[in-house]
Amino acid sequence: MAQTRPTMQELIRQRSRAGFVGRSAERAAFRANFDTAPHDERHRFRFHVHGNAGVGKTFLLRELEHIARERGALTAYVDDSTAGLPEVMAQISRQFAAQGTRLKELDRLLAAHRERRHEAELAALAVLDAPPENAGPSVGGRMAARAGVVAAGMVPVVGPLAGMLDADQLAHVADRLRASLIARFRNHDDLQLVLAPEQVLTPVLLRELSDTAAPWITLFLDTYERTGPYLEPWLHETMTTDRHGGMPATAMVVTAGRTPLAPARWGGLADFVTDLPLAPFTETEARGLLAAKGVTAEPVVEEVLRLTGGLPVLVSTLAASRPTDPDDVGDPSATAVERFLKWEEDPVRRAAALSCALPRWLDGDVFRAVTQCPEEDLERVWAWLRGMPFVTDRTGERLRYHDVVRAPMLRAERRRSPRGWAQRQRHLAELFGRWREETGAGRTGEPWADETWRELRLEETYHRLCAGERDALPQALRDFVQACDTGASTAGRWARALVDAGTDADAEATARWGTELTTALDTEGIVAALGLLLRRAGLDTRTQARARVVRGDELRGAGAHAQALTEYDRAIALDPESAVAHRNRSGIRGDLGDHDGAIADLDRAVALDPGNAWSLALRGEHHRIAERDTEAIRDLSEAIRLDPALEFAWASRGATHARAGDPEAALADLGRALDLDPDYAWALARRARVWRALGDPHRQLADLDRALALNPDWPWARCERGDALRAAGRDEEAVADLDIALSLDPAYTSAHASRGESLARLGRHAEALADLNRAVEMRPGYVWALCRRAVLHAAMGRPEQARADVARVRTLDPGALERFADVSVLP
Secondary structure, eight states, X not given: OOOOOOOHHHHHHHHHHHTOOXXXXXXXXXXXXXXXXXXXXXXXXXXEXXXXXXXXXXXXXXXXXXXXXXXXXXXXXXOTTSOSHHHHHHHHHHHHHXXXXXXXXXXXXXXXXXXXXXXXXXXXXXXXXXXXXXXXOOHXXXXXXXXXXXXXXXXXXXXXXXXXXXXXXXXXXXXXXXXXXXXXXXXXXXXXXXXXXXXXXXXXXXXXXHTXXXXXXXXXXXXXXXXXXXXXXXXHHHHHOSTTOOOOTTEEEEEEESSOOOHHHHGGGGGGEEXXXXXXXXXXHHHHHHHHTTOOOHHHHHHHHHHHTTOHHHHHHHHHTOOOOOOOOOOTTOOHHHHTTTTOOOHHHHHHHHHXXXXXXXXXXXXXHXXXXXXXXXHHHHHHHHTSTTEEOSSSSOBEEOHHHHHHHHHHHHHHOHHHHXXXXXXXXXXHHHHHHHHHTTOOSOGGGOHHHHXXXXXXXXXXXXXXXXXXXXXXXXXXHHHHHHOHHHHHHHHHXXXXXXXXXXXXXXXXXXXXXXHHHHHTOHHHHHHHHHHHSOOOHHHHHHHHHHHHHHHHHTTOHHHHHHHHHHHHHXXXXXXXXXXXXXXXXXXXXXXXXXXXXXXXXXXXXXXXHHHHHHHHHHHHHTTOHHHHHHHHHHHHHHOTTXXXXXXXXXXXXXXXXXXXXXXXXXXXXXXXXXXXXXXXHHHHHHHHHTTOXXXXXXXXXXXXXXXXXXXXXXXXXXXXXHHTTXXXXXXXXHHHHHHHOTTOHHHHHHHHHHHHHTTOXXXXXXXXXXXXXXXXXXXXXXXXXHHHHHHTTOHHHHHHHHHHHHHHOTTHHHHOHHHHTOO
């Protein structure tokens, strides 16, 4: 069988590894650990690499990862691009999956955590915005506040504000938030996923790690000076206690940061940990690296040693240039960064290295545009730059300069020619702007929905900020509102670009905004970050309105309906011509049961933007809910004409046809919706109702099974399947589904009634009566529940109660006695 050819990236990595010089003792210690069985007392379970920036920690970690892979280990590499334990676990899971090992249960819980955390953050903001209660805080609230539990971040969102509140205020907030979360998350596991996700996720991670077939598991945790504050306590607990279950003995953890491990935590575990302090290269190591690159002239070697101080990234960079003459070194103010390119005799390469420091990342297109190399030199210079030691490739797609090299390069270029710096930054901004326009040309819809368009817009913004253009910062803040509308990840990258531009261009205001927005996003979420903008950024009226809409969307997603409605009202007051504000306010009005108000909002949205298929589809859906089938089909048909790929409109029209008594049209429309989106759970559940009407229980249950596989925590679908199972005589299975439905929504009236009927058929009369009583208490005019309770009373020998229920049914709906034969024959 022919072997697969290696890719370009693999060959580049192999060649880079072949040139790895130094750190032989560290590599040998790590390699030997694989030859020592875990039960051997010489085996180590953790390695910690530490040393100053530029000393080669990441480079060594990557080399150790290659060694681990060669020994058959399953590996994951995590750095400070993650924020928090759940994201670290998600990164581990993604990388393991890429190596053929899926952590399925962990992935499921991580998805649930992201959803629950989002809900909790917005619920907490609603608590903070609410007026304080008159009652004093509980003893538990005071103790939590004073013990620093909230400040430590155990209560979401409030933690970062703890320093701004006195003890009593903090206790009030802690009490109210605790009550709010308990009310929202009735399921204890959901509450734990919010308050202490590591307690839920870690046991699953350890269990699935123990089940893997790999001979070794190695986790590499880089930039530990940033991730350590949240990883260190967890790592210690996970590795040294049984609190979360057993860590497989074949697992090894390698961390890398600027400082040694804390003796108080790890000092007593020296027999299990190997400390790997990295100093700058010794003279011998530096000379060895230079010799391997062909740099042997003693005056040149001495100059390299003097300029670099043995810092590996700089020694490697200078060695790659293969200098042969120290040349003039008389300028004492020159830095190593300014110097190491002076030995590059090729002026094209030298100019390319300096130019390529300006963008935050490089691909072939950016390189071609920024270097202005002659066409015949492009491939040669690009290959040379990719091989330079200070260029890293973490993603496999884009190159980035090492910060130790890029930061002083930028500083030197900016100081050398401030006007030239600004002009080159403007050129890059125009370049990214032109690519952005080309990406968006000819496309319909919102450009912010296109990830490529957003990435180009972000780099355009960064370079305009670096150029110091007058409107760059106000425009970046306006764009931040749009970024928030796209999601927390995009918003975070936008804030990070402000930090980078502020630092790289020495622009204090830009850096301050970036830092404050990053902090707000990380600690309190999108609603708080937009609140910061609304208070202080001096946004124009339309942007203020858009920010209010995005805040409303976030609050609505968390179920904070009153606060969301207030935000939409403010948005419309600011910009009455905003179709999106009217459209989104219709959603919250619908959530509150005001479908006439929702339709009025959508009338206005359609008038302002008549070609918007989504607004028409939403209006059609509200007409459907309000049982105005003619108006619903009119709007939904027009939405489908405007956008035939809008699966929501097809599904809604299918549900409307079903209620109107046209099952064939319903099946056709719901089938089309599922052709467009096979994982459309709502369409599956609605089609199941059509199968029920057509007397096809097998297809009904098949669709409900698929819907619940996609959304297992959907109470309505659980109840629907419970009813279907009951109709099929499978009452025990029906009760199981209805139990889940009621655990998810204890106020689900029809689920109580349905469970009561199945329990009655199973002979569990006392439980059945309790459920039917509960259903009638919640809805006194619930005819079906009254009928089922009448039959149950008769079966239990309670004729008076049975007659009372029959009399109530006769008053409420005389025809019901004809529909339910077993009720009509009761004495």
